[in-house]
Amino acid sequence: MSKWRPKTNQVRGGLERSPFGETAEAMYLTSGYVYETAEDAAAIFKGDLDGYIYSRYGNPTVSLFEERLRLLDGSEACRAAASGMAAVFAALACNLESGDRVVASRSLFGSTLAVLGTLLPRWGIDTQLVDGRDLDAWEAALATPTKMVFLETPSNPLLEIIDIAAVVERAHAVGAMVIVDNVFATPVLQRPLELGADVVVYSTTKHLDGQGRTMGGAVLGSLEFIDGPLKEFQRHTGPTMSPFNAWILAKSLETLDLRVTRQSTTAAELAGFIESRPGVLKTQYPTADSHPQAELARRQMSLGGSMVAVELGGGRMAAFRFMNALQLFDISNNLGDAKSLATHPATTTHSRLTPEERAAVGISDGFVRLSIGLEDVEDLKEDLDQALGG
Ligand SMILES: *Cc1c(COP(=O)(O)O)cnc(C)c1O
Numbered sequence: 001m002s003k004w005r006p007k008t009n010q011v012r013g014g015l016e017r018s019p020f021g022e023t024a025e026a027m028y029l030t031s032g033y034v035y036e037t038a039e040d041a042a043a044i045f046k047g048d049l050d051g052y053i054y055s056r057y058g059n060p061t062v063s064l065f066e067e068r069l070r071l072l073d074g075s076e077a078c079r080a081a082a083s084g085m086a087a088v089f090a091a092l093a094c095n096l097e098s099g100d101r102v103v104a105s106r107s108l109f110g111s112t113l114a115v116l117g118t119l120l121p122r123w124g125i126d127t128q129l130v131d132g133r134d135l136d137a138w139e140a141a142l143a144t145p146t147k148m149v150f151l152e153t154p155s156n157p158l159l160e161i162i163d164i165a166a167v168v169e170r171a172h173a174v175g176a177m178v179i180v181d182n183v184f185a186t187p188v189l190q191r192p193l194e195l196g197a198d199v200v201v202y203s204t205t206k207h208l209d210g211q212g213r214t215m216g217g218a219v220l221g222s223l224e225f226i227d228g229p230l231k232e233f234q235r236h237t238g239p240t241m242s243p244f245n246a247w248i249l250a251k252s253l254e255t256l257d258l259r260v261t262r263q264s265t266t267a268a269e270l271a272g273f274i275e276s277r278p279g280v281l282k283t284q285y286p287t288a289d290s291h292p293q294a295e296l297a298r299r300q301m302s303l304g305g306s307m308v309a310v311e312l313g314g315g316r317m318a319a320f321r322f323m324n325a326l327q328l329f330d331i332s333n334n335l336g337d338a339k340s341l342a343t344h345p346a347t348t349t350h351s352r353l354t355p356e357e358r359a360a361v362g363i364s365d366g367f368v369r370l371s372i373g374l375e376d377v378e379d380l381k382e383d384l385d386q387a388l389g390g
Pocket of ligand 1 (some may be wrong): 083084085088109112152156181183184202203204205206209215216378
């Protein structure tokens with residue numbers, strides 16, 4: 001528990017000044033540590049004395065970032081990782097063994113699908129994918145013994161919403177542990193642990209950095225899980241966050257709330273602006289009235305987030321024409337950046353899926369994903385307006 005509210009914690013959380021009394025957080029670029037005496041070294045290794053041993057295990061700057069993010073999510077513990085996928089993989093692999101089963105929502109980040117569908121089966125761990133919006137489908141899948149549940153909401157790239165509390169209730173009823181990928185919402189808009197989830201994972205590469213500079217990830221949950229199986233798995237397999245990236249990310253967290261709130265209000269306005277344009281078949285924005293799950297999105301999230309999904313009539317040709325005509329938006333597969341970005345998932349982030357798999361999750365050739373940045377909303381409107389043919 002913290003004595004401060006989240007907006008204070010994102011600026012002050014985890015700050016431990018060095019004897020120099022610096023205002024901004026110090027950065028400790030060190031791989032190793034020294035000890036006063038051989039006895040101290042022995043005691044620290046034995047766990048009788050607190051202290052850092054080696055930066056694969058822990059580092060003061062990485063600890064600063066972990067503590068700051070932990071306070072934002074309201075979890076007992078947090079462990080940073082080298083990338084979002086290192087966090088996703090460690091959260092699953094540290095707790096699974098041959099013969100175990102996972103149930104996951106079908107609309108997932110591409111590499112998460114590859115881990116669940118291709119890599120884990122090699123070690124005898126199978127995953128059943130369900131339509132995350134369909135609570136009966138979750139219940140049916142959970143009727144077979146299940147160790148872990150994995151879901152992403154809002155989902156990438158279609159912004160479907162999954163009822164976290166309802167899935168948690170069904171998973172816990174059969175003793176399964178629930179992991180939520182909270183990348184699209186960030187801790188500013190959605191707090192899955194408060195809705196009952198056991199573990200939250202982030203790609204800090206996205207909004208948490210917010211300026212497209214670093215790769216990173218984080219896993220949050222109970223002290224028992226994070227300091228138990230997760231730490232054991234991570235410290236020996238090595239996907240450690242670098243202290244340099246941790247420092248950038250800790251400083252980024254100071255403005256997370258401001259950035260994500262602004263990006264969300266701009267995104268909501270732009271989604272409404274393009275919705276009724278000729279040539280636009282459909283837009284999907286979590287809290288917009290036109291979203292089939294708007295009510296759930298408003299209940300579970302404080303704002304709709306920075307992503308807008310747009311489906312253009314005219315397939316891939318229309319999507320490419322639109323993207324190439326954009327002058328302010330950049331074409332990129334990244335998201336959560338200060339700069340607005342446009343992605344064509346069918347030929348980039350989700351190009352490795354078969355056409356049937358893409359159809360099953362609803363990614364058509366005319367579909368474009370927009371990540372809204374921090375530019376002036378009027379400039380973004382003008383750019384969308386001219387790219388959609390004035
Ligand atoms: C980017 C992303 C990941 C993976 O993160 P990396 O930092 O690229 O490894 C996982 N889940 C979601 C929803 C993402 O957007």
